Amino acid sequence: MLNDPRSHGLWEMTAPPAPKTSTLSGTREADVVIVGGGFTGFSAALHLVERGAKVVVLEGKEIGFGGSGRNVGLVNAGMWVMPDDLPGVLGEVYGDRLLEALGNAPRVVFDLVEKHGMDCEAMPVGTLHCAVGRAGLEELGARAEQWARRGAPVTLLDAAETARKVGTNAYTGSLLDMRAGTIQPLGYVRGLATAAIAAGAEAYTSSPVIGAERAGSRWTVKTDRGAVTANWVIVATNAYTVSPWAEVRSEIVHLPYFNFATAPLSPELQAKILPGRQGAWDTEEVLSSYRFDKRGRLVFGSVGALRGTGISVHKAWARRALKRLFPEIGDVTFEAEWYGKIGMTADNLPRFHRLAPNVIGFSGYNGRGIAPGTVFGKTLARHICGEISEAELPLPVTDPVAQSFRPVREAYYELGAQIAHFARDRF
Structure with missing residues (x-):
């Protein structure tokens, strides 16, 4: 996207086109304005318009530009935190609610794909x-x-x-x-956007929000060329948050993650590697992940950023690691390479924030954005429409708390991944 082949890689090469959108110009009135055109934003939009709300989505760049269009595409249940540990962190009530919501979240994703006929390579095979x-x-x-x-x-x-x-x-x-499976993530977020727009939502791209003001019970959210006035604002920008709600970004540490996609493997190799087409990842601290796309490309990824010296270091490691795991694969050719930023919170759990009266949002998905983003978007819609109260949400209301030494830690993760990959799988 934006003429950067390392932003979305294979997913941009193979996803169906995004629905046609334009830049916001002039003023609009709505019940809800949603800032961010990813999984959470368009899930909220779809479920809001299905409930009769008038919705405007504002995306600063393109649909799925942030983490939604860049990730591995694993549709996982739960979070990184052990199930038994959640009640201890969140309390019994919220711990059990979050386990139920996220344990069932992949089914919500795959049901939406089927209901709206989304072209996104959904594979609910575990x-x-x-x-x-x-x-x-x-x-x-x-x-x-x-x-x-x-x-x-x-x-x-x-x-x-x-x-x-x-x-x-x-x-x-x-x-x-x-419960889990894989999906073409950019195809899925474009599918959500297409469904939401078809149901009546308005969506504007290349429309970054530069400010928000409240007058009475209404908010006016401003862009360079226009504004939307609404009763509610959903902030759905997560790891790619910029102003005017920079406090969301302050509590998130960026963990870079890259992927390489091979050329389609031979039928013999496809029959041997992940024959059931499950997505896979390991328990290493600097983990690896891999899955197939529908044409038989093996998508292989790990922690790190594909920029500067990281490009050559991570690519060389990926080739070595693939040959160690699957010796028959030989010297692979990569057709695409890309990376993005995972938003990590201090305890590896997502957050629900009331940033101001009627300004709300979930964030901090810790590498589990597809299913939680979808479910939390639906949850925001149900809350705004009065189906569930704030006290009935799967997470408590918290204020954003900035993580200390965030820039230093982010630089450490990027450099540390290079050091780890330079040394690993050499012998």
Whole structure:
């Protein structure tokens, strides 16, 4: 996007076109103005207009420009935090609500895809969280037990079954989660936008918000060339937040994440590697992830930014790592490369903020944006329409709290990923 092939890579090459939009010019009236054209923003828009609300979406650049259009495309259930730990962090009431909402979130995504006929390569066939070493297997064993106790369709696989499911002997086991799956993320967010616009929402791109003012019970949200006046404002910008709600960005540390897409693999390799087409990732601290697209390209990613020296370091590591995992793959050709920024909070949990009267939003998805963003967008719509009160939301109301030494930590993550990948898989 914006003439940058490393922003959205394969997803921009293969996604269906975005719905036609224009830059906001002049003034508009609405019930709700949504700032941010990603999973949360367009899910909220779709569910609001289905409930009869008049909605305007303002996107600063293009639909799916932020994390929504850049990620791996794993549609996961839950968060990184262990299920049993959530009540201790959020309290019993909110912990249980969040587990229920996010445990069922992938189903919401795949149901929306089917309902609206979205062209986004949806594969609801599960995911594989792969254990590295004994410690990784113990972690997955605990996670499996905690989810199974809650009735989730998860199975802890041994090393042999994992090797058959993944196509490598590199792992000591894996956790198969049949709630989850994969999707073409840019195709999905464009599908949400198309559905929302068809249902009656207005959407404007290249329309960055520069200010917001309140007069009585109404907000006027301003861009360079126009303004929208509405009763409610949803801030749905997450890791790519800029003014006027910069406090959302202040509580998020950017963790860069890149992906490479191979040329389509041979039918023989496709039959061996991830034959069930589950998406996979591992338990390493500097983790790796991989999945196929519909044409048989293997999308392989890890922590790091594809800029400066990171381009050559990460690309060389990706080739070495793929050959270690799948020796038969040989010297691969990459057709696309891209990276984005994951918004990490201090406790790896999302936030719900009331930034001002009738200015609300969820943020801090910690690399789990697809399913939570979709569900939280729907939740915001239900709340604004009076179906659920603030006290019934899956997260408590909190104020943004800036993380200390944020720029230093972000630089450390980017450099640390380069050091890790320069040293790994060389022998």
